[in-house]
Amino acid sequence: MDRQFYESMLQKGPLDFGETEAFWDARAEEFNKNQQKESSRITGDVISLLNQKGILKNASVLDVGGGSGRYAVPFAEYAGHVTIADISGNMLKQAKENAQREGLNNLDYKKMEWSNTDIPSIGWEKKFDLVFASMCPAVRSVKGLANMIAASKGFCLLNQFVRSSDTVSEYLSDKLSIPKGHNPHNDRDSVQSFFNLLWMDGYEPEINYVHACDEKELGFEEVVLYYSKLFKGTADKAEKEIGALLRNLVHEDKIKVKKEKTVAIILWKA
Numbered sequence: 001m002d003r004q005f006y007e008s009m010l011q012k013g014p015l016d017f018g019e020t021e022a023f024w025d026a027r028a029e030e031f032n033k034n035q036q037k038e039s040s041r042i043t044g045d046v047i048s049l050l051n052q053k054g055i056l057k058n059a060s061v062l063d064v065g066g067g068s069g070r071y072a073v074p075f076a077e078y079a080g081h082v083t084i085a086d087i088s089g090n091m092l093k094q095a096k097e098n099a100q101r102e103g104l105n106n107l108d109y110k111k112m113e114w115s116n117t118d119i120p121s122i123g124w125e126k127k128f129d130l131v132f133a134s135m136c137p138a139v140r141s142v143k144g145l146a147n148m149i150a151a152s153k154g155f156c157l158l159n160q161f162v163r164s165s166d167t168v169s170e171y172l173s174d175k176l177s178i179p180k181g182h183n184p185h186n187d188r189d190s191v192q193s194f195f196n197l198l199w200m201d202g203y204e205p206e207i208n209y210v211h212a213c214d215e216k217e218l219g220f221e222e223v224v225l226y227y228s229k230l231f232k233g234t235a236d237k238a239e240k241e242i243g244a245l246l247r248n249l250v251h252e253d254k255i256k257v258k259k260e261k262t263v264a265i266i267l268w269k270a
Contacts, residue, residue, distance in 0.1 A: 003200055010193035011141045017113050020137070021087045023229060024067070028090035030222045032068040032098070041212045042159065042263050043071055049208060049265060050130070051078065055155050059129035062151055064114050065136030069095030069107075075132075076104045083128070085110045087138070114138035119150040126153040131270070134159035140190060145197065152270035159263050162188050162209070166259040168223065168249065172231060175245050191264045198268055205268040212261055217254040220246065 024031075050056035058080040063072040066084035068091050076082045076099060084107060086092050092109040099107045115138045119125050131152040133139045139148055139158060148156045172178070191207070198205045224243045231242055249255045 003197065006193045006196045006200075007142050009189050010145075010197065017087065017116075021113075024086075024088035025090040027222070027225060028068065028088060028094050030219065031091075032094040034216070034218060034222070035068060035070055036098075040070065042210050042265075043074060045208075045210045046071065046134075046157070046159065046265060047074060047078070049267070050157070053267075055130055059154070060127065061130045061132060062124075062128040064131065064133040064148065065138055066095060067091045069098045071132060071134055072107060073098050073102060073104065076107050077102075079130075080106065082107045083110060084108075085112050085114060087111070087113050114147060115141050115144035117147060119147050124151045126151070128152055129154040131156045132158070135161060142197075145194070149270045154270060155267060156270050157265065157267045158194065159265055160187075160191050160194065162191055162262040162264050164259065164261040166257055168227060168246070168255065168257050169230070171249065172227060172242060172245060176231065176241070178231070191266070194266055198266075203268045203270075205266050208265040208267075210263045210265065212263070213259065215256065215258040217256050220250050220253050220255060223255045223257070 047056065056075065056078045058078075061072070061075050061079045061082045063069075063075065063082060063084045066072045066086050067088070069084060072082045072084045072095060084092060084095050086095075086109075089111050092111060096107070096109055099105075114136070128151055131148045133148060136144075136158070138144050148158070195205050195207065224246055227246070228242050246255060
């Protein structure tokens with residue numbers, strides 16, 4: 001396959017960055033609350049890998065699409081300094097509060113749209129020992145990936161779903177007559193694309209896999225907001241239909257969601 005094939009496979013379509021910012025701004029507080037309630041094996045495995053390789057200790061780290069600091073805050077316990085970049089100001093506000101709660105003051109916060117940023121113009125060329133991104137749409141493009149490499153003077157690491165399934169997605173797929181696997185996180189192609197594009201450019205990416213399963217109860221409104229976005233475009237009145245359908249799963253204004261996922265951890269020297 002030629003390079004163009006993998007580039008097109010990596011980026012599925014144009015993003016509406018204004019819509020993305022509004023979505024995460026609206027969801028930030030509830031999203032952060034739910035992250036605080038759950039423990040993530042994947043976070044621990046990423047930190048363990050980086051520490052084993054001697055990459056994280058005292059390092060300067062950039063977390064692209066870092067959100068409320070799920071990785072950046074624990075990174076800061078080992079790193080010299082961590083910068084969180086995210087399109088949502090509200091998510092960054094949550095991250096700052098989380099870091100302050102942990103007594104960490106070696107982080108800063110940058111509101112930005114990553115994939116359209118000119119790295120040299122903001123003084124970030126070869127600035128960071130580690131550039132990291134987890135499940136971040138902004139790096140799923142040639143420019144987004146190139147920006148990770150441009151900003152790194154050491155290593156890059158990204159997390160990407162290989163497979164993700166959950167009981168609510170399966171339920172909605174059945175009710176809306178959508179083939180199973182609709183969840184965009186079921187995307188083995190993206191991992192293949194990342195690897196091949198990096199390999200073609202002379203890098204030697206290393207891939208580790210993490211398998212995880214968790215079950216939690218989420219607020220009804222948050223579930224409607226999330227799955228309306230996930231299933232957007234499946235019907236003219238998808239949001240209304242999804243809200244009505246999800247009522248069948250509610251117990252005391254909560255919905256139980258069981259998730260199973262496989263994540264690829266892709267690490268390379270920039």
